[in-house]
Amino acid sequence: MATAGKVIKCKAAVAWEPNKPLIMEEIEVAPPEAHEIRIKIIATGVCHTDLYHLFEGKHKDGFPAVLGHEGAGIVESVGPGVTRFKPGDKVIPLFISQCRECRFCKHPQTNLCEKSWSSERYDIMSTTTSRFTCRGQKILQFMGTSTFSEYTVLNEISVAKIHDSAPLDKVCLLGCGIATGYGAAVNTAKVQPGSTCAVFGLGAVGLAAVMGCKAAGASRIIAVDVNKDKFPKAKVFGATDFVNPKDHDKPISQVLAEMTNGGVDFSLECVGNTSVMRSALESCVKGWGVSVLVGWTDMDDFSARPIQLIAGRTWKGSFFGGFNKDGVPKLVDDYMAKKLKLDEFITHNMMLNQVNDAIDLMKTGKCIRSVLHVSKV
Ligand SMILES: NC(=O)c1ccc[n+]([C@@H]2O[C@H](COP(=O)([O-])OP(=O)(O)OC[C@H]3O[C@@H](n4cnc5c(N)ncnc54)[C@H](O)[C@@H]3O)[C@@H](O)[C@H]2O)c1
Ligand SMILES: [Zn+2]
Ligand SMILES: [Zn+2]
DSSP: OTTTTSOEEEEEEEEOSTTSOOEEEEEEEOOOOTTEEEEEEEEEEOOHHHHIIIIIIOOTTSOSEEOOOOEEEEEEEEOTTOOSOOTTOEEEEOSSOOOSSSTTTTSTTOOOOTTSTHHHHGGGTBOSSOSEEETTEEEEEBTTTOOSBSEEEEEGGGEEEOOTTOOHHHHGGGGTHHHHHHHIIIIIIOOOTTOEEEEEOOSHHHHHHHHHHHHTTOSEEEEEOSOGGGHHHHHHTTOOEEEOGGGOSSOHHHHHHHHHTSOBSEEEEOSOOHHHHHHHHHTBOTTTOEEEEOSOOOSSOOOOOHHHHHTTOEEEEOSGGGOOTTHHHHHHHHHHTTSSOOGGGEEEEEEGGGHHHHHHHHHTTOOSEEEEEOSOO
């Protein structure tokens, strides 16, 4: 490739400061260093975690940054020591890592890795080193990925190589939201055949959780959202009952308990709100109910009465649906074999320079996923 070994100047959407629109800028992307890969991003989804950083987390050390962590692209060049990837490979950059050597990678019960961005300073939601500069300033790589850019650089331990004919403007969604929600149901909650489930929050993450509950054989899936416009989509993914907390005066946990003879077997919180997390826990049946935190927030403490857990409920959390890097190409294959839905999540297709419109659509609850088309293949 003509660009290998050289700095690439390209377009990216830069978040210079919290609460402000992203600005399209020309940035410089340095060549990949040892064990790194430079990727041409073809398409990227917009996930609520991008909005969380911009509008909710707003960490003062977390800017300027290039957001975006749900992308897919093509390897442009590789750094020294990279043997498993070559220019032209189709890949999904990931906000998780799998070095295969650390004690977390070697432990079968987690997909965490000591070498991921979150092991450095998780609070700024970015790697502390970056290959990006703009106007002479270092620009952070959000969640180690930065897919709102025509080019990005990742360590090979955070890149999944996928099927050569995978449509990148669809499978990009497996870089975060869909893998997360689906895996939270099948891997973390371990939803059982014949069970009753409740999913709180019906964005792409929650809808993917509904899809996971259905794939695991749940017989009843209660979809909960304060936006009733989300219910028809939830039905497409397998929800059987629909509850809008705004339609009820009593706590939602009580409504669900009355519907299910004491509570659901599994609940999944896909909103990122600590009071909803508590409701989701309290909506589980005592004795064996399992509640999973999927929504992302690190702003507030949560609380619950200890008796909730003493009575036999389990409260757990899910990071990227419990999938490791090796799980992602398999999800791509499942989509291509029509075993997993992806197209149904995409409500809008836009160009990268329309990223602020995509952010507004999510803020106002008018989309499930917007896919931004970043570069031509
Ligand atoms: N754990 C992880 O690894 C991980 C990965 C990706 C995303 N996330 C998080 O998952 C959450 C969902 O992401 P998304 O992209 O689907 O977001 P989204 O904004 O598209 O969807 C959130 C949904 O929650 C609904 N909602 C808001 N308040 C509610 C309430 N009180 N009760 C019920 N529903 C309510 C909204 O109407 C909306 O439909 C976010 O917090 C995101 O940061 C976590
Ligand atoms: Zn995400
Ligand atoms: Zn590791």
